[in-house]
Amino acid sequence: MDKSRRNFLKGLVFLGATGLLTGRKAIAQHTPSKRKISSGQATIRPPEGFVPVIMPDVPKLPYTLENGIKVFHLVAEPVRQEFIPGRVFDVWGYNGHVPGPTIEVMEGDRVRFLFHNKLPEATTIHWHGLEVPLEMDGVPAISQPLVKPGETFTYEFTLHQNGTFFYHSHMAMQEMMGLIGLFIIHPKKPYQPPVHKDFGLILQEFAVLPNNTIPNSLSMEFNWLTINGKAGPATTPMIVKLGERVRIRMVNLGMDHHPMHIHGNTFYVTGTEGGRIPESAWYPANTVLVGVAQARVIEFDAKYPGDWLLHCHLPHHMMNNMVSMVGPLAHPGSGIHTGMGMEEGMGIIRQGNALDEDLGPALGRGTGMVTREKPTSHLVGIQSTEPHQGHGTPTGNGNKKRVPGFPQDMFMPMDEVVAKPETYGLRPGWSGGVQGMMTLVRVLPPDMYEKVMAMVKERRTEQPQQQPAPLHRDH
Ligand SMILES: [Cu+2]
Known part of the structure; x- marks a missing residue:
């Protein structure tokens, strides 16, 4: 392995670590224990070229190794979570987060989940897409008894697949309260061609009335659309260096399908919730429908510098806090x-x-x-x-x-409120253009990339001197 490649891999390890450290501050009552993360001592060692998944705004689920088994603690519990600054919601998640922390493991691993139910009602966990024995499938009454409040249930199985999977409550209304998390299984033999950046995004939707904090899980219409538990412009941009190859895995669990569209680039669809698609069946697109219960994996070469939107293209999913108006429009x-x-x-x-x-x-x-x-x-x-x-x-x-x-639209930038290292150098007023289920893929020239990544490393927020243009301060 040449030196630049080695440095590059070091950078990736760093990225994975910051992803862990920079997960949103959990406001939940539960504080996950400071369990040592055993990455590097995996049952099956990651192959050369292994690139950890970056989940903006979502931590990884730590594990311990016990006799070659990766042991995880997963806690279903009420969570208070801020979708955008100033709007905190009462949702349900895992280990203090919505979506729950990301499980990232290797094909061939034996895994054990000690699942604790701290919800006020019974639940189970279903491992979506995993080929596990029936008694591990997590369907109440069919494959196991309900896990009642305060109870613990142990799931254990061996992973013979690879790809983008997820875990979720198998109680329908609980799904709409936020109970889902990503489950990544890396292949023993790395996918070809290798990517430099591998991102994961979970798409969710909630119906919350303006003066309420609790989702209405009965609703058929949704006014808060989130990516990794944040609504635009609070979604954290994905930072890519010009010339890198990028993979983005998107998973949807909700009532709606989301046509996810990228600007300025053409991607190939390289995977589904069933795993990797053979290269001969990849197809080019710039919009991919991520249906309910599906995963879609896209890959592209980041050839064009710029701040490229990636968003659901349903118009009502491109805004926040939409409500039916009282009276005429x-x-x-x-x-x-x-x-x-x-x-x-x-x-x-x-x-x-x-x-x-x-x-x-x-x-x-x-x-x-x-x-x-x-x-x-x-x-x-x-x-x-x-x-x-x-x-x-x-x-x-x-x-x-x-x-x-x-009237139709309003434009309300809030750059300062959502500023973070990943937003450094965005055009003033940018936050007015990122709402709801929208985020950015920032393809940065090397010098700018190094600067932003240095800020990400230090979690430093520094805004350009230039102030946002006075767009609409009159309402
Ligand atoms: Cu959508």
Whole structure:
């Protein structure tokens, strides 16, 4: 192995370690014990070229080695987690995190999970995609008894597969509270061609009313869309050096499928929840549908410097805290009714039943409620045509032109609030363009890459002198 390759591998070990250290501060009551991480003494040694998976904002699950078995402690418990600064939610996760910590092991490993249930209700863990004996499959009543609150259950099996898998509660509503984690099994024989960076992303969605902190797991509509437990712009950008080959593994567990789109690059789909796809069957794309319960693995050569968006392309998944508006979409006249109200729009009713004549059309995915037998009009609101007046900001000046459809979007940057080493040098105002299930792949020229990585190493936040342009400070 030549020197640069060795240095490169050292860098990767460092990256893996920082991924562990920089996981969000758990606000959970449970503090995972300071168990020694035994990477390097694996049952089966990682092959040369082994690249650990980087899960932005999510720690790795440590283990101990006991007679050649990797032993993990996994705790299901309530977690308080901040999706974006200032918005803390009461969700359920594992070991203080949503999604749970990443399990990263080798093909051929024997693994044991001491699973502790600190939830207020019974649960089990299902190992999604793993070919394990039935009694280890984690389906309550079918393959094992429920694990009641306070109980511990031991799972143990040998891993003969490799690829991108995950673990989750096998209680349907609990899944919607956040109970999932990534389960990576590296192959004995490394995939070809090798990659320099290997990222993991878990896609989740939650329905939380504006003045609440608890997801409504009954809802069919979602207003918080997260990647690794963070909503844009709090998602942590993936840092890549120009010329590197990149792998990104995406897993989805929720009610919706997510068409994940990358800007400025073409990738190949190289893996599914079933493992590696033979190279002859790879196909080029820039959008891959990551369906519920699926994993999709993409790879590309980072040939183009830039800050490239990677995001779900469903428009409603590209924003935060979306709620049905109370009353018409805009103020004067009778505009488009977007639902009966915030609560009804998200599936909460106070009288009648959800499918009755009055409520049916407005609930869940209803497109709106026409309350009167007369045409609704888009000609609502009054918009200034003067430049720099700001999108979404009626001026009230009656002499200005009326524009059908107005208002639609707002643009609210919060660069300083979400600043971290990985955001260093982004164009001022960048955070206004990253919302909901959106993140960035930053392909940086070597000098900039070294600078950002040095800051990541020290967890230093330093913003450019230049202040964000005054985009829209008027609302
Ligand atoms: Cu989506």
